[in-house]
Structures are given as structure tokens and as C-alpha cells.
Amino acid sequence: MEASGSGCSRPRPRALRTAALGSALLLGTAAALVSCAVRGREPSARDAAYPFPEAETYAPAVPSKLQATVVAGGLSLVGKTELVVNGIRYPMDCTGVVRAAYAFGGVDLAYRFAFYPGNGVARLYGTLRDAGLLYSTRYPAPGDLVFWDDTYDANGNGRADDPLTHVGMVVGVDAEGTVSYLHHNYRRGPVVERMNLIHPGAETLFVKGVYVTVNSPLRMRGSPPGPGTTAGELFRVFGAAYKLAR
Numbered sequence: 153m154e155a156s157g158s159g160c161s162r163p164r165p166r167a168l169r170t171a172a173l174g175s176a177l178l179l180g181t182a183a184a185l186v187s188c189a190v191r192g193r194e195p196s197a198r199d200a201a202y203p204f205p206e207a208e209t210y211a212p213a214v215p216s217k218l219q220a221t222v223v224a225g226g227l228s229l230v231g232k233t234e235l236v237v238n239g240i241r242y243p244m245d246c247t248g249v250v251r252a253a254y255a256f257g258g259v260d261l262a263y264r265f266a267f268y269p270g271n272g273v274a275r276l277y278g279t280l281r282d283a284g285l286l287y288s289t290r291y292p293a294p295g296d297l298v299f300w301d302d303t304y305d306a307n308g309n310g311r312a313d314d315p316l317t318h319v320g321m322v323v324g325v326d327a328e329g330t331v332s333y334l335h336h337n338y339r340r341g342p343v344v345e346r347m348n349l350i351h352p353g354a355e356t357l358f359v360k361g362v363y364v365t366v367n368s369p370l371r372m373r374g375s376p377p378g379p380g381t382t383a384g385e386l387f388r389v390f391g392a393a394y395k396l397a398r
Contacts, residue, residue, distance in 0.1 A: 225256025
């Protein structure tokens with residue numbers, strides 16, 4: 153069987169279309185940068201209803217059986233060239249990957265797709281928005297869906313004005329705020345990559361004596377100049393899909 157419903161469409165490559173500062177201004181700029189680094193990446197203004205907690209520390213919770221099942225199932229998809237779960241084939245795209253992961257837990261994330269317009273990412277977003285399950289945090293939970301904007305020029309107009317272009321699923325998070333997420337890479341298929349919302353613009357950080365990747369590049373090569381290129385810079389909001397009423 154073939155699962156119906158479109159995901160984020162496979163993007164097509166497009167061509168990439170000082171004054172000295174006084175010491176006081178330099179100090180002010182440095183202070184602002186430090187403040188942003190501490191506060192972390194905030195959600196899109198379009199998701200102002202889902203506030204970013206200002207005082208939050210790492211306190212990992214024990215995942216539910218469903219969360220553990222969808223994460224384990226999702227990790228088993230890494231490197232696969234087709235997505236088949238319980239005899240159902242899912243599209244090899246970003247929406248297909250998260251739907252297949254959730255299928256291991258017996259959850260059909262597309263059960264309300266017919267009620268929403270747009271691509272599969274927008275329909276997943278609408279489903280979780282109307283269920284009141286969208287939220288933003290530095291330390292998401294395993295099984296959370298994660299939404300991004302502007303990962304490629306979806307409407308082909310040469311500008312970075314493309315909301316809800318990509319979705320993935322959180323599979324883990326560490327004390328430094330580095331999130332490991334499963335998603336569909338347009339060149340490599342299902343992979344696990346990283347995002348850090350405390351340091352959204354940093355690709356690497358020096359942690360415990362070594363440099364580690366904390367933000368994977370997510371904006372497609374050849375896209376027009378946009379608001380950023382890393383997963384942290386393009387982040388929009390999380391969604392607790394494992395809380396959907398079934």
C-alpha cells in the first residue's frame with residue numbers, strides 16, 4: 153500500500169543571486185550578542201502564541217512508551233532507500249519520514265490532512281496547532297516534531313519568504329541544548345543531524361575539550377540569500393505529536 157498525502161516537495165537548485173565602529177558601539181554590540189546567546193533562539197513572530205521560556209534548565213524527563221517507540225522506529229529508518237512500516241509505504245520526503253516514524257507507534261499523523269490546504273508540512277503544523285500542541289523550548293522532548301521555515305525557495309520567487317518548508321523529529325537532546333533530530337535530507341535520505349537553539353548561528357562549539365557540531369546546515373545550496381542557513385537559525389516551533397488524541 154502507498155500512504156497518501158504530500159510532504160515537502162523535493163527542492164530544485166537555484167543560483168545564489170565598514171565602516172569602523174567606536175569603542176562604545178563595539179561594547180554595546182558585544183553585550184547584545186552575549187544576551188542573545190544566553191537567551192537563545194525565539195520562535196517565529198507568527199507563533200507568538202507559543203512563548204519561548206526565558207528561565208529554563210536541562211531537566212530530562214522519562215519518555216513515554218509511545219515516545220520511545222517512535223524514536224526507536226525513526227532511528228531504524230536512517231539510511232533506508234524506501235519507507236515501509238507495517239506494510240504501508242510512505243513518501244520519501246520530510247513528511248513521509250516523520251509519518252513513518254510515528255507509524256511504529258500506531259499513530260497516523262495524516263489523519264486530519266484533508267482538513268488543511270498546502271503541503272504535508274503545513275498540514276502537520278495545522279493539525280498540531282488546532283490540537284494546542286505547538287510550543288517552543290530550548291530542550292524539546294523525544295518524539296517532538298520540529299518545523300522550519302525558508303529551508304529552500306519553495307515558491308520559486310527568488311526570495312526567502314517560504315513558511316513551513318521542512319519538518320523533522322527530535323530523537324534526543326543534551327545538557328548543552330544540542331538537539332539530535334531525524335529528517336529527510338534531499339541528497340542523503342533519512343539522517344540524524346543537530347540543532348542548538350541557545351547558539352543558533354554557531355555550527356560548532358568547544359565542549360569538554362573538543363569541537364562538536366551543534367547546528368547542521370539546513371538551507372538548501374543554491375537558494376536565494378535568506379535569514380540564515382543552520383537548523384537553529386531556520387527553526388520555527390516544536391509540536392508534541394505524541395499527545396494527539398488517537
